[in-house]
Amino acid sequence: MRFTLLPLLLLLLLLSYSAAARKPSSHNATTSSHLVRTxxxxxxxxxxxxxxxxxxxxQTxxxxxxxxxxxxxxRARKVSAFLSQLSHSSSSSSTPKRQRVAVGDCVEQVSDSVDELSRTLEELHHLHEETFRWQMSNAQTWVSAALTNDDTCLDGFQEVDGKVKADVKKKITNAARVTSNALYMINRLDESRGRPRS
Incomplete structure (x- = not known):
């Protein structure tokens, strides 16, 4: 009887170990929460x-x-998709020319932002100690350019009135704010030289 229970006990032990391994440790969760807050x-x-x-x-x-x-x-990708759709619906001759031009310019600018943020994320995934400063400079330049694109997009709508302007402004402003926070995190990483810090 003892020998038939042994495989069952081993199986239960393995299953409980596997379940525990899948759960994030409370220490990691606490570290992450503290890092985000600070x-x-x-x-x-x-x-x-x-x-x-x-x-x-x-964790870092x-x-x-x-x-x-x-x-x-x-966020930039969502705004880009929204603007592409808006550009398509604004292409008719009944749409005011200023709006068509503003939307068209904005499509290009936000598309550039998507490219710049993609390059930034790729750079952050492949940081090396010997090229750290240079990579940080690239990341800061690209994210700053993405912010400039957002500002330029909004500038193009100054002479446009109505719901389209309000919708674009809301979406671009939201994207710009998270991008500004991203730039802050990159600057913070640069200051830490990539070392873990709370």
Missing amino acids: SCQHASYPNLCLHTLSASPA PRDLAQAAVGVSLS
Whole structure:
């Protein structure tokens, strides 16, 4: 009887070990929560930072910078899709010329932002100690350019009135805010030289 129970006990032991291994440790969750809170408190938009990064499992400033750029890239892609659709629906001759031009310019600018944020995320995933400063400079330049694109897009709508302007402004402003927070996280990573810090 004892020998027939042994395989069953071993199986139960393995299953419980496997389940425990899948659960994130409370220490890791606490470290991540502390890192997000302390990092976000001085971000450009602290509440938005906490809202967008609170679920991140980040353990280091590098993890957090990657997560922040990931959020920014996701928003930029959504805005890009929205603008492409808007451009298609604004192509008729009944649409005011200023609006058509503003939307068309904005499509290009946000598309550039998507490219710049993609390159930034790729750079952050492949940091090397010997090229760290140069890579940080690239990341800062690209994210700053993405922010400039957002500003330029909004500038193009100054002479446009109505719902389209309000919709574009809302979406671009939201994207710009998470991008500004991402730039802050990159600057913070640069200051830490990539070392873990709370």
